[in-house]
Amino acid sequence: MAAQKSAQPAPGKHAPDSARRSEKSRRAIYDAALALVVEAGYPKTTIEGIAARAGVGKQTIYRWWSSKADVLMEAFLDLAERSAPDAGPESYTFPDTGDIAADLKLVLRATVDELRDPRFEAPSRALAAEGVVNEQLGRELVAKLMQPSLDLYITRLRAAQEAGQVRPEIDPRIALEFFVSPLAQRWLQHTGPISYEYTDTLVDYALHGLAPR
Numbered sequence: 305m306a307a308q309k310s311a312q313p314a315p316g317k318h319a320p321d322s323a324r325r326s327e328k329s330r331r332a333i334y335d336a337a338l339a340l341v342v343e344a345g346y347p348k349t350t351i352e353g354i355a356a357r358a359g360v361g362k363q364t365i366y367r368w369w370s371s372k373a374d375v376l377m378e379a380f381l382d383l384a385e386r387s388a389p390d391a392g393p394e395s396y397t398f399p400d401t402g403d404i405a406a407d408l409k410l411v412l413r414a415t416v417d418e419l420r421d422p423r424f425e426a427p428s429r430a431l432a433a434e435g436v437v438n439e440q441l442g443r444e445l446v447a448k449l450m451q452p453s454l455d456l457y458i459t460r461l462r463a464a465q466e467a468g469q470v471r472p473e474i475d476p477r478i479a480l481e482f483f484v485s486p487l488a489q490r491w492l493q494h495t496g497p498i499s500y501e502y503t504d505t506l507v508d509y510a511l512h513g514l515a516p517r
Contacts, residue, residue, distance in 0.1 A: 332358035333365060334379035341376055342426040346434035373441050377448050380427055398456040404464040405507055412483060412503035419491050419498060432492055454480060482510035
């Protein structure tokens, strides 16, 4: 009976790095998922399609995620995280300079930049559009992608209330919709251009009102 070969790597060679291989596969899956949802739309994007595009077995995907929605949302979050260094430290923080109008305008301008970034626009538009007709996906999008940002608005508006810049009886969760919702609607439905001037005006209208003073 022939002697068994040693499991140790040959001299001068290294054992395969499973962590590196897993990260490479994960990155390929992210890229495939984002590309497919842009090319085919959310309904036609499948786990099988993502696996084929990424060059992995579908069992690899199911080992890490339970659904294509989970894959796509994690891929989108990863894209945002990798892009954060380019956007600067303010990308995941809400500034508090003591001037609520200036801080809101700064954050909304950064949001305009992100919405116009080709890396974000197509996949985020596809997910947002599907979330309108797919209630479960829509709720997941809000919980996993939008809520962390909305919480930052709420925290900043509460600080403005404490500073006497916003009336104390105002509900921050409703107030933030004056800024976020019009921008999202205009972007998603193409009802008009999105720009710094537009978001600056949203802030001015919301903070100062429409009635004569």
